[in-house]
Amino acid sequence: MKKRVLIVEDDKFFRFAVKKVINWEKYGFEVVGEAVHGAKALGFLEENPVEVVVTDMSMPVMNGIELTAAIKERYPDILIIALSAYDDFEFVRESLKLGAEDYILKQDIEKEDVGAIIWKTWHKHFEKLINQSQSRTEILDFLSGKQDGEGRHFLELSVDNQWGYYLCRIRNLNEEWQSPECRKEVWMEQSLVELHEKRQHILLLPVIKEHSQKLQMEDRSKRLLELEGILKDEDYLAGCSSTGTEVTDLPAMSHEAECAAEMAKFSGKRRVLIWEYVRSEYESRNETFMEEKEAYAGICSIEQGKDALYQLTEKLRRMLCSEEYVQKNYLLFLNTIAKNMQHEMDKMRFAEIREELAGAARIEKKQEICSHYLETLFAECGSVTRHPGVQQAIRYMRENYSKDLSLGDIAGEAALNEGYFSGLFKKDTGKSITEYLNEIRMEKAKELLTESNLKNYEVAEQVGFRNASYFSTMFKKYTGMTIQEYRQSQAGRG
Structure with a gap:
């Protein structure tokens, strides 16, 4: 969408020069109105929305200073640029105090690329505009698909027909950025839009529509390398969308970038992941994968536990599970090993581990948390080294509990005679x-x-159990409740 411009100048020849000499279209602007003094300009603004007012200072009826003050009071989002001759520069100084954001010397209209100057001033003005709390919220709501209002309008102002664009989402994994580069209001001069929250950051970057897809991808790769350079001292997750050409594409592009950043949790590398390169993996991921607890049967030493934890982490990395199921898998792992050690994990400990896992973004950090709790578990339970035959028997029972197992079956699995094995099992x-x-x-x-x-x-x-009555008796013995009482207690929790 082109930014609409109103020119306010009492000299008709100079007004014509401003309109014709400056290449407005090249920089995404369109002159939609002219006025001979401030009062006429205010009348125009009552009927016609504009984004930029370029105004002379010395005019009859209402001069540029009075106009600047009136616009800032009534239309605070409009960018005001003062036109100045050398002999009225004091007027310019006053207008800058009142809210004009830049000035142009009339003598330079034909000498300099004034369009580029106005574009740079607009870009700074627009960054301030969209980073106001309300504007930022509206843009974020539009990108998340919640509403289609002012947020969309702000984004339409940030682009024009010559640009295509792609969107990057960056999540800071630390409380604060470490490097000065990341604390700046604007990271990249080329950005069409930058939104910076404390931990979440969005950049909308341009590509030229007329360029071939190959050139667009090369340009994007170059820009992303530059972005990775800015982030080189940080711990972050980042994703980049495919390229779009319409503002209506942006909510889907934002989702793509978010999904790519989600994949970065599993990559183990600090880089910006591009949606096209990870899409097939993301769409074929097994979000709800759960490892069977039998996989951890018989694990009774820290070495076995750490090996199993590594294997689980690699499997979760391959499956690309959702955050919910990553946490569920790690909690099942720790809880099962605790039970192997005849150790009941209390609810507070369980909640503490869950909270720590939820607070860790990268999967290697989650693995580190589990490793710590695994070491704590074995420290609390003492160093347990079970006979290999006992470990094999426990694993066999966990895998075959539904069968009619005899002592002979279990001892045979351990390759020991029944009498010796029974004593050994009780001892261990x-x-x-x-x-x-x-x-x-x-x-x-x-x-x-x-x-x-x-x-x-x-x-x-x-x-x-082949006898339901015996099963009921044993259930009450082990749980202290009848089966019906247990069902009711669990239904109450739901």
Whole structure:
């Protein structure tokens, strides 16, 4: 959208010169009106919206100083540029105090590229305008698809028909930027729009529409390298959209950039990810992947735990899970290993870990948090080194609890005779094989009773009990509640 300009000048020959000599179209401006003095200009503004007023200082009826004051009172968003001759520069000085943002010497109209000067002044003015709290909120609402009003209008003013553009979203992972470059109001002179919140930042950068796609991509790559240079000392996630040509494309482009930045959580590198290069991975991601807890059966040493944690992290990296399921997987991992150690993780500890995981953006940071809690868990439980046969038996029971397992089956899996194995198992775990197996079965039964509508006898069969009545008796022994009481207690939580 072209920025509309009103020229206010009492000298008709100079008014014509301002209109014709300056290449308004080249810089995205359009002269929509002329006025011979300030009063006429105010009358025009009552009927016609404009973005820029270029006004002479010495005029009859209402001079430029009076006009500047009136515009700033009634239309504070309009950019005012003063026209000045050498002999009325005191007027210019006064108008700058009242709110004019730049001036042009009449003698320089034909000597300099005045259009470029006005464009630079407009750009600075526009940056101030969009970074006002209300304007910024309206733009962010438009980009998120919430409303189509003033936010769209502001963005239409930032572009014109010669530009295509792409959008970058940057998230600062620290409380504050570390480098002076990132604390500036404007990071890149070429930006059409820059919005800077404390932790979230948006840049709209231009490409020339008439250029081939190859040239546009080369130009974008060059600009993104420049952006990465600005961010080189920071910890951040950043994504870049595909190129668009219409303001109505921007909400979708903002979503693309956000999705690309989301992918950066898994990349392990500090760089701006481009949507076209990660789109296929993003669209084929397994957002709801959950590792089976049986994968952690028998893990009873810190070395095994750390190896399993590494394997889980690499799997989550490949699956590109949603944030919710990344957290669920890590919490299941820690909780299962705690149970392997006969250690009940209390609710406060669980909530603390969840909060820390939620506060960490990169997956390697989440892995680091889990590693810390894993070390704490083994420190609290003491150094446990279980016989390999016991570890294998626990793993076997967790994988086969639904079957009719005998002591002989379990001892055979451990490659030990039944008598020796029973004593060894009790010594290593503090529980008999039957007690340990029943605990695994009851743990799974509680999950099924909470998460499914299976009948009691169906739950019994799925956890390895062939007699539903015996299952009910054992359930009450282990939980202190009947099956019905347990179902009701879980329904109450929902």
